[in-house]
Amino acid sequence: MKITSAEFIISAVRPDQYPEDALPEIALAGRSNVGKSSLINRMILRKNLARTSSQPGKTQQLNYYKINEQIYFVDFPGYGYAKVSKTEREAWGRMIETFLKVREELKLVLLIVDIRHAPSKDDCLMYDWLKHYEIPICIVVTKADKIPKSKWDKQIKLVKETLQADPTDKVIMFSSELGLGREQLWDYILTETSD
Numbered sequence: 001m002k003i004t005s006a007e008f009i010i011s012a013v014r015p016d017q018y019p020e021d022a023l024p025e026i027a028l029a030g031r032s033n034v035g036k037s038s039l040i041n042r043m044i045l046r047k048n049l050a051r052t053s054s055q056p057g058k059t060q061q062l063n064y065y066k067i068n069e070q071i072y073f074v075d076f077p078g079y080g081y082a083k084v085s086k087t088e089r090e091a092w093g094r095m096i097e098t099f100l101k102v103r104e105e106l107k108l109v110l111l112i113v114d115i116r117h118a119p120s121k122d123d124c125l126m127y128d129w130l131k132h133y134e135i136p137i138c139i140v141v142t143k144a145d146k147i148p149k150s151k152w153d154k155q156i157k158l159v160k161e162t163l164q165a166d167p168t169d170k171v172i173m174f175s176s177e178l179g180l181g182r183e184q185l186w187d188y189i190l191t192e193t194s195d
């Protein structure tokens with residue numbers, strides 16, 4: 001995928017702040033520190049557009065990035081950060097639920113998990129939520145460079161089993177470090193967003 005433009009547009013909290021140009025949207029969900037910003041930066045070939053998280057859990061907004069004047073990435077705030085208060089967690093839940101419920105432009109959610117660990121309880125809740133709202137999911141297993149290739153299959157199985165994923169769910173291996181999976185993920189995103 002050739003990137004001709006990539007820009008940060010807005011941090012939105014409420015629906016009246018979502019962009020109005022009706023481009024298809026791909027959201028990214030995952031725990032703090034899972035590698036979401038690195039994945040966005042690798043996908044759009046920019047070193048630092050998506051801020052890699054210096055303050056995990058602090059960005060309680062939906063960060064919109066417009067790519068090639070064609071598509072939006074909507075970066076959800078990372079979850080599972082221990083120091084976030086109950087009030088903040090609840091606000092997070094309301095914001096995401098509203099988005100999932102009302103946002104017709106949302107075409108796909110990338111659920112990003114770390115290849116080294118079983119998905120967390122929060123990952124499972126997010127997965128169930130997305131299924132509940134019938135939103136297409138792509139499970140992106142990142143940091144693939146962190147373990148030997150011989151162990152990938154076992155970890156993918158663990159990820160799918162823990163999430164109780166549908167056998168039909170798309171799973172893509174990724175490494176922001178190596179650029180592995182980038183083209184495959186773009187191909188999938190473009191297929192899912194072309195009607």
Ligand code: GDP
Nearest residue numbers: 032033034035036037038052053143175176177
């Ligand atoms: P975020 O909180 O989900 O946005 O996570 P970041 O993108 O800030 O990444 C968290 C840490 O993991 C950083 O130190 C990254 O350099 C590292 N990281 C992210 N993706 C990868 C990857 O694919 N491979 C390796 N080796 N490190 C990664």
